[in-house]
Amino acid sequence: MIEIRQVQKTYPPVNGASEPVVALESVDVTIQPGEFVTVVGPSGCGKTTLLNMVAGFEHPTQGSILLDGQEVRQPGPERAVVFQQPSLLPWLTIEDNVAFGITIGHGKSQLDRGRLEGLMQTMGLSEFSRHYPYQLSGGMQQRCAIARAVITDPAILLMDEPFGALDAQTRSDMQRFLLALWTDLHHTVLFITHDVEEAILLADRVLVMTPRPGHIAKELKINLARPRYWDMVMAPEFTEYKRKILAVLRPESSARPASG
Ligand SMILES: Nc1ncnc2c1ncn2[C@@H]1O[C@H](COP(=O)(O)OP(=O)(O)O)[C@@H](O)[C@H]1O
Ligand SMILES: [Mg+2]
Known part of the structure; x- marks a missing residue:
């Protein structure tokens, strides 16, 4: 089990800036063993910072991260990381x-x-x-x-936009391979992406992050049946999940006046 408790992360000022950067604030999440959790949000909202702290590469400025009750202090063999x-x-x-x-x-x-x-x-x-x-x-x-x-x-697989550099078709293949692997191994997965459909298609639960400061603005449990197939993106339930997430990520588009 991964417990992220009231985590805040501040980086010192960079390039002569006077203000420190508050990358994350009040992040509070518990991830159950075997759960597939995705984190979606725009660039700069603190996704990598969050993953790096769970990996043990970075440390929270405030709050704590626990793995089966033990505070994370450094990387360990029970956590594998896959980068872009x-x-x-x-x-x-x-x-x-x-x-x-x-x-x-x-x-x-x-x-x-x-x-x-x-x-x-x-x-x-x-x-x-x-x-x-x-x-x-x-x-x-x-x-x-x-x-x-x-x-x-490893009990935990941490993935930071692992398919971000791939074209759409390849990406879809990769999602299929990853889900097949997870079905076999059933490790805990924390998967970061900026692609809303990818976040929904893979996950048991989606954490939606927004910036300034980075925090989890919404959590959404995904109740689509497994195994998942790419064409589920066209199902009405899927569209509804997507709408809920986009309402958080792009509130202005939900509020636009009707055209025509
Ligand atoms: N080592 C660092 N030093 C200073 N600021 C950083 C550092 N790493 C990230 N940041 C800042 O923290 C914020 C979150 O970055 P990051 O976690 O990389 O976001 P994401 O992965 O969502 O794009 C950004 O404003 C970024 O510029
Ligand atoms: Mg990142």
């Missing part, structure tokens, strides 16, 4: 990149071949195991990065 850029090791094959999380600490002897192959299969990488990263598309590279992140079986 896949950052694979170019001199290793795809399979060796995926295995890296295990082989770096323990050597090849600790590698569970069955698990590695299962993971390669789930992420659609089996045919490319002997390829090198430069031979793969951006989407495949990111699938490799995700497989590498989960091979050590």
Whole structure:
């Protein structure tokens, strides 16, 4: 369980500015084990700051973050992080990149071949195991990065706009692969995005963030059936979720005068 308790984060002034930046204020969320939570909001609203604090890369200025009751002080093996850029090791094959999380600490002897192959299969990488990263598309590279992140079986997967650099079709494929993986592993996921449809399609719960200062303006439980399919974005319930989120992110568009 992840407990984010009354967290505030202030950065010191940058580039000669006189005021410190209040990146986050009064963030209070509890995430249950196995829950898939997405955070959606515009650029600069503090999404990365929030994720980095859960990861242990940054610390709250006020408040606390607890993992199963223990305060987060630094990164740990139970939390894997996936960034927008896949950052694979170019001199290793795809399979060796995926295995890296295990082989770096323990050597090849600790590698569970069955698990590695299962993971390669789930992420659609089996045919490319002997390829090198430069031979793969951006989407495949990111699938490799995700497989590498989960091979050590972390309880928590933290993802910061992992599909943000990909085109729409690839993105949709990636969402499918990620949901298949989550169905198998059922780890806790904190997934950041600025795409409202992505936030709804993946999540059990969406946290909507707004800036100045960054805070969670709305929480929305998503009751769409699983498994989820991309065409659910056209369902009336989906549109209703989207409308509720956009009303928070773009209040002016909900208030516009009727045209025509
Ligand atoms: N290391 C830092 N030093 C100073 N200000 C920062 C730092 N990191 C982020 N910020 C500021 O904090 C706010 C939130 O940033 P960030 O968490 O990256 O937002 P997001 O990921 O939603 O785009 C922004 O105003 C940003 O400029
Ligand atoms: Mg960010």
